[in-house]
Amino acid sequence: METSTGLERVTRDWWVYLLHGVVAVLFGVAAFAWPGLTLFVLVALYGAYAIVEGAISLVGAFRSSEGFRWSLLLWGLLGIAAGIVAFVWPGITALVLVYGIAGWGVANGGARAAAAVQVGRGRSGAWP
Helix, strand or coil: CCCHHHHHHHCHHHCCCCCHHHHHHHHHHHHCCHHHHHHHHHHHHHHHHHHHHHHHHHHHHHCCCCCCHHHHHHHHHHHHHHHEEEEHHHHHHHHHHHHHHHHHHHHHHHHHHHHHHHHHHCCCCCCC
16 A cells, blocks of 8 residues: 655645635635625525524434434524524624634635645745
8 A cells, every 4th residue: 555645645636726726716706796696695505504404403303312312402493593594684694604704714724824834844945
């Protein structure tokens, strides 16, 4: 069995990173081009997801005989409530989603930048 370093895997799978970047750019361009539609779809998808996920948790709560039954019940009720809130108050939901996405972007970008610096340090003669 052949082992490879992280740098070798990154170098071998360069196309995955390129595809990730292209998809991210296309998503960003679409969001800039149609911000209202993007926000509407985001809120609607979240609301639908929360309701469906909540319902699935409720089914799991009623079918489970294990000790975590109450946590599934609570999670299901909260999920359904969050979905209803998303449809009843889409403006507040949009604001919360924007802050969540912004936090994810900062955390994700920071982690990727730190990883890039580590990869760069692992290469001889490379930056930084």
